[in-house]
Amino acid sequence: MKTDLLIVRWLGQKDYQIVWQDMQQFTNQRNDETTDELWLLEHSPVFTQGQNGKPEHILNAGDIPIVQTDRGGQVTYHGPGQLMAYILMDMKRKKFTVRDLVTRLEQSVIDLLQDQSITAIAKREAPGVYINDKKICSIGLRIRRGATYHGIAFNIAMDLGPFSRIHPCGFSQLKMTQLIDHANITSTEQAGRKLVDYLMKNLEYTRNVVFLDV
Numbered sequence: 001m002k003t004d005l006l007i008v009r010w011l012g013q014k015d016y017q018i019v020w021q022d023m024q025q026f027t028n029q030r031n032d033e034t035t036d037e038l039w040l041l042e043h044s045p046v047f048t049q050g051q052n053g054k055p056e057h058i059l060n061a062g063d064i065p066i067v068q069t070d071r072g073g074q075v076t077y078h079g080p081g082q083l084m085a086y087i088l089m090d091m092k093r094k095k096f097t098v099r100d101l102v103t104r105l106e107q108s109v110i111d112l113l114q115d116q117s118i119t120a121i122a123k124r125e126a127p128g129v130y131i132n133d134k135k136i137c138s139i140g141l142r143i144r145r146g147a148t149y150h151g152i153a154f155n156i157a158m159d160l161g162p163f164s165r166i167h168p169c170g171f172s173q174l175k176m177t178q179l180i181d182h183a184n185i186t187s188t189e190q191a192g193r194k195l196v197d198y199l200m201k202n203l204e205y206t207r208n209v210v211f212l213d214v
Helices: 016-029 098-115 161-165 188-202
Strands: 005-014 036-043 046-049 066-068 075-078 082-088 129-131 134-144 147-155 207-212
Touching: 005 016, 005 188, 016 036, 016 066, 016 082, 016 134, 016 147, 036 188, 075 161, 082 098, 082 188, 098 129, 098 134, 098 147, 098 188, 147 188
Parallel strands: 005 036, 005 207, 046 066
Antiparallel strands: 036 082, 046 075, 082 147, 129 134, 134 147
């Protein structure tokens, strides 16, 4: 059955808008037989503003472009050293609610951190994963035709400076953190390989096929 199979794609570093368009195209063209996919990658530096994003949360973008996107949530930053995990899932087939999916994505990151002896929590009122009130992972999704795209932004080993140019996720006092400050994991690839295992478990996939984009 398709419900237990996940195709995992490693895409390297890609421009945000190109990948966003590819996700939209994939979602528009999928049907009941389409296998779910997980895309792992990094982005070139970019601020993305969610559907309900307020302009006042962008303080000084400077030379970093701003993209108005179609995910939920407010403004955030993406750049090299941050692991993007985009889940392209048939929600009807999985029988997950949106809340279920967000919780399962958060739990996958929490499980990875726990494996590194790091205590982390999720906050229902502000989706994502936190270590000592600093945010290490953001969640943003779009549901179209009963299917999801967008997903997880997980800070691994990056320049956190650009977050000071915005109110991350719409919170003026929110501070960000990253995995390299808490564990001996130094690359998005290293973190991504671990995260796949937890996503497979929490999203109830038992088989995967991995493709490298070159």
